[in-house]
Amino acid sequence: MRALLRDGVALGYPRSPEVVRARVPILKYTDAASRAAVDVCIDQEGGPRGSAWVRGRLRARPELRPLLLAVKLLLRRHGLSETYTGGVGSYLLFVMAERMRDPLCASVDLGAKERFSQKE
Template sequence: MRGRRVNQKTEARHILTLVHKHFCTRLSGYIERPQLIRAKVPIVKFRDKVSCVEFDLNVNNIVGIRNTFLLRTYAYLENRVRPLVLVIKKWASHHEINDASRGTLSSYSLVLMVLHYLQTLPEPILPSIQKIYPESFSPAVQLHLVHQAPCNVPPYLSKNESNLGDLLLGFLKYYATEFDWNSQMISVREAKAIPRPDGIEWRNKYICVEEPFDGTNTARAVHEKQKFDMIKDQFLKSWHRLKNKRDLNSILPLRAAILKR
């Protein structure tokens, strides 16, 4: 089985290398910024010139299919999730802490961090849908049935009436002052912070965010203390600034919020 996984990864890298060359030579009139990221899950990043939509393309990433539908379900479970995630991703990008290829947080890790925060509030805004609907979100569910999972989950009715501004401020405060980066792992699957495992993938890592299906660390790209300190510093500075000024523009200028990258 291990040999099969190695062969699949090698095949995926080979296919994506060919795709990258094809994009650079034949599709340059339609796309821009093609970039091959040789990560654990290799991807080709590019942007469509007409729509300005950015794409990440990968091959043989079955877990990626499962977690796409998991995130989609969370996004439509509660109306505040999508706008909060969007603002936080814009904020992180503006402060240059949202680029796994440069040793900071991937967008996927950021989304999981937002979901985790909403799950751990004194009055939670989100539950763990993997716990409530294990038959729909189990890793054992056949791949061709995964797309049906969101249809089985009704909207979640939370008693928490916090507005988006308060949730953004609370998110920054949580990771600036409350979350224990040294001993805890972010787990959306468990809907709580749990002790770090003792496995090699988690040992001596600066940030631990559990992938909900295969249990790997989605924040493994943060492997330099300098980058980790920069991330923590941005959480702390932005929390203080937003708390004092109560103005989103103080941490995310309007131009940066609407600028197409």
């Protein structure tokens, strides 16, 4: 991770790089050319599989994309978009939106209200 950070900075790629200490170390930076925020983690086998699943679901449900972008912007403006600080990341946001848009899933009672309501 540090070598990737060092080599990228030497080549002039990232702007404001930072290694975040989370459950999985993450290299965060802003791409100098596009100004896109980038998070990189290494040796996490679930990442590519999860990304492929999300891309497939977005192809099947393109109406989710503008909703997700709007909610991501709202979360970011309120400082709630970083998972390592307790916020909602892109994957979790997608799973929540996917569940709410799926009529079969939305009609299933998981008993959450009973399990998570406060006992008196």
